[in-house]
Amino acid sequence: MSEKKLPTVAYFSMEYGLHSDFKMYAGGLGILAGDYIKGAKDIEAPLVAIGIKWKQGYTDQRIDGNGKPYDTYHNYVYDFLEDTGVKVTVKVRNLDVICKVWKTEQFGNAPLYLLDTDIPENSDTWITGQLYGWFGEERIAQEIVLGIGGVKAMRALQIPIDVYHFNEGHAALAATELIREKMSSRKTFEEAWNETREEVVFTTHTPIKEGNETHPIDKLEYMSAFNGLTRDQMERIGGNPFNMTIAGLRLSRISNGVAELHADTSNKMWKEVAGRSEIIGITNAIHTPTWVDERITKAYKENGDIWAVHNEVKGELIDFIKERTGIELNKDNLLIGFSRRAAPYKRSDLIFSKPEVIEPYLKSGKIQIVFSGKAHPLDDVGKKIVSNLVDMMKKYPKSVVFLENYDMTIGAQLTRGSDIWLNNPRRPLEASGTSGMKAAMNGVLNCSVLDGWWPEACIDGENGWQIGDGFETTDFEVLDRHDSDALYDVLLNKVVPTYYENNAKWVQMMRKSIETTSEFFATKRMLDEYYNKMYIKA
Ligand SMILES: *Cc1c(COP(=O)(O)O)cnc(C)c1O
Numbered sequence: 001m002s003e004k005k006l007p008t009v010a011y012f013s014m015e016y017g018l019h020s021d022f023k024m025y026a027g028g029l030g031i032l033a034g035d036y037i038k039g040a041k042d043i044e045a046p047l048v049a050i051g052i053k054w055k056q057g058y059t060d061q062r063i064d065g066n067g068k069p070y071d072t073y074h075n076y077v078y079d080f081l082e083d084t085g086v087k088v089t090v091k092v093r094n095l096d097v098i099c100k101v102w103k104t105e106q107f108g109n110a111p112l113y114l115l116d117t118d119i120p121e122n123s124d125t126w127i128t129g130q131l132y133g134w135f136g137e138e139r140i141a142q143e144i145v146l147g148i149g150g151v152k153a154m155r156a157l158q159i160p161i162d163v164y165h166f167n168e169g170h171a172a173l174a175a176t177e178l179i180r181e182k183m184s185s186r187k188t189f190e191e192a193w194n195e196t197r198e199e200v201v202f203t204t205h206t207p208i209k210e211g212n213e214t215h216p217i218d219k220l221e222y223m224s225a226f227n228g229l230t231r232d233q234m235e236r237i238g239g240n241p242f243n244m245t246i247a248g249l250r251l252s253r254i255s256n257g258v259a260e261l262h263a264d265t266s267n268k269m270w271k272e273v274a275g276r277s278e279i280i281g282i283t284n285a286i287h288t289p290t291w292v293d294e295r296i297t298k299a300y301k302e303n304g305d306i307w308a309v310h311n312e313v314k315g316e317l318i319d320f321i322k323e324r325t326g327i328e329l330n331k332d333n334l335l336i337g338f339s340r341r342a343a344p345y346k347r348s349d350l351i352f353s354k355p356e357v358i359e360p361y362l363k364s365g366k367i368q369i370v371f372s373g374k375a376h377p378l379d380d381v382g383k384k385i386v387s388n389l390v391d392m393m394k395k396y397p398k399s400v401v402f403l404e405n406y407d408m409t410i411g412a413q414l415t416r417g418s419d420i421w422l423n424n425p426r427r428p429l430e431a432s433g434t435s436g437m438k439a440a441m442n443g444v445l446n447c448s449v450l451d452g453w454w455p456e457a458c459i460d461g462e463n464g465w466q467i468g469d470g471f472e473t474t475d476f477e478v479l480d481r482h483d484s485d486a487l488y489d490v491l492l493n494k495v496v497p498t499y500y501e502n503n504a505k506w507v508q509m510m511r512k513s514i515e516t517t518s519e520f521f522a523t524k525r526m527l528d529e530y531y532n533k534m535y536i537k538a
Helices: 028-042 136-156 174-184 189-199 217-222 231-238 244-251 260-269 294-301 306-325 355-364 380-395 408-417 434-441 476-501 503-517 523-535
Strands: 009-012 047-052 060-063 069-072 082-092 095-104 112-116 163-167 200-203 254-257 279-281 334-339 367-372 400-403 420-423 445-449 464-467
Touching: 009 028, 009 136, 028 047, 028 163, 028 434, 028 523, 047 136, 060 380, 069 380, 082 136, 095 136, 112 136, 136 174, 136 217, 163 174, 163 523, 174 189, 174 200, 189 200, 189 244, 200 244, 217 231, 231 244, 254 260, 254 523, 260 279, 294 306, 294 503, 306 334, 306 400, 306 408, 306 503, 334 408, 334 476, 355 367, 355 476, 367 408, 380 400, 408 434, 420 434, 434 445, 434 503, 445 476, 445 503, 464 476, 476 503
Parallel strands: 009 047, 009 163, 047 112, 163 200, 200 254, 254 279, 334 367, 334 420, 367 400, 420 445, 445 464
Antiparallel strands: 060 069, 082 095, 095 112
């Protein structure tokens, strides 16, 4: 990083994966944000993180007696937060909403500020109730609190900010406040927008067009999200319907995707958008101390018996699974881990697509699979995917397990103790896939489609395996058939024989996996890139 004083960055994120007990995160976006501030602390980067104090956070999703997922919530006690004494006011549906500002300094130079509407002064205390809960209006209210409230909190706390970083489009309304401030000191809208663009950077995460959030412009107006701007000005920023990603792209001086392939995909996806910033690639990374087992690192560094250590960790995973489900897997047999949000493009059931091929392995227990993952509470398709996996567990009770209520504890256990980390999304729809990085650094071999981060790391047959050859088509029937053939080929002709017949090669691959990923996919490299390519102006 350069020697001169680093700019102070306000990092806005709807979710933060800090700790398993606080479901202030839903998935990869939040895990990244949590690792981001932990990594910023480690390198003493001047960062101020802004988010929401979720009363109930994200769902605790369990499986009922019929094998169907259901959602439960509980109120959190955030014993690690302190009251800053600061309150800021935003307008929602033309009414004042007071946001209380909480703080934690456990991340040192990267303090985290959380906004909270659950206070007696407000008539609607539930705006900060559930992460991604409910429908459009509530989401807009949450985004007003995060974005507009977040900027106001920085002013009230008198923290000078050089760069505003929107982690995903949720924070885009922050820019309406940055523009409004400048217009109130006699700048024109054009001048204010241009100056705001110079201080905003944006990260996009979603390579699926429908996954990018939009709101009817009338609804934004009704919710008071214009924040003093006109309808015409809002439309020029985000269109109508107002697209939060397009807004982010037009409000920023530079944007990024979360892997090189994802940046290419995003540039193609948004190429028609006039007046947008360029999207560069900054590949995600993980906070190594959070996710990598020290025993593995030690065995790797000291040339110890990494296979023995792996089996110890695998044994702990098998015990963990037994405690949670009563199912006892065989520690001498291959164990595949797979945990993903339950979304169709992730294809968690691809491995079952030809039962006649896979069934003998599952029946004999030569292949064991542990699944986990949640569906969004309002996503019936996702819930069906979860039920299907639970059905598979009933069908192959010795070798298929589904762990309910996927969280950071399960994520850490699975990416340490599995033998193989399987990932088979429809390319190029996986933005990054940080769970694969956790696995790789723990010596758990990735077996993955060339999507997200994997094309940057994969040396096929040396540090893991690639499934297929990067084939892409929008004809999903063709794609799924192609990829399931490729999956069976690599699994049955490469992974299984290596595991059972060539332990020396397996161990060599484990070492290679750790060697080739541990530095590049750790937060320090990622943060250096954000500072050098996004935050520090050329
Ligand atoms: C690491 C992790 C993720 C992100 O992993 P992906 O590879 O993006 O699916 C999501 N949820 C939890 C609980 C995690 O630990």
